[in-house]
């Protein structure tokens with residue numbers, strides 16, 4: 473397998489609206505897409521476009537959100553995960569399983585509408601890493 477494009481950096485926040493203001497007013501972000509809920513993943517999401525990638529703002533949706541623990545430890549929010557693209561999510565999952573990396577949960581549909589899974593941070597040098605199949609109409 474080859475290292476693919478960095479699709480986004482996930483940033484957990486207690487308030488997507490407050491974080492949007494930072495990227496819009498302080499960082500001069502042009503394109504801010506409307507936030508949307510992803511209940512099956514337990515998050516509200518807002519993508520901020522950068523020239524070559526995206527910031528994915530994520531706010532907990534409900535008490536069982538997978539980012540509740542992270543925000544309990546980091547009440548201001550913070551850098552949560554990175555996401556790399558692969559051409560084939562099934563082949564990628566087999567690759568990582570073959571390498572003994574811990575995969576968190578089933579492959580499921582992520583915020584870009586394509587299949588994703590997560591690699592445990594302990595197997596990625598402390599970095600929670602999302603693997604995402606490249607959207608068919610991408611780039």
Ligand SMILES: CC[C@H](C(=O)O)C(=O)SCCNC(=O)CCNC(=O)[C@H](O)C(C)(C)COP(=O)(O)OP(=O)(O)OC[C@H]1O[C@@H](n2cnc3c(N)ncnc32)[C@H](O)[C@@H]1OP(=O)(O)O
Nearest residue numbers: 482513515538541542552576582583584590593598599600
């Ligand atoms: C999918 C929609 C969207 C998309 O892009 O399509 C998203 O990206 S949504 C993102 C939110 N969803 C997820 O993060 C799903 C995968 N995450 C998980 O399963 C959990 O967050 C998990 C298992 C990584 C951590 O769960 P939890 O915080 O409840 O467990 P612990 O506190 O026990 O953590 C265990 C261990 O991992 C360290 N940890 C936790 N979160 C992170 C992190 N974001 N980055 C790095 N390390 C992390 C934590 O410190 C613990 O380490 P220890 O040394 O044992 O203290």
Ligand SMILES: [Co+2]
Nearest residue numbers: 482528555602
């Ligand atoms: Co993500």
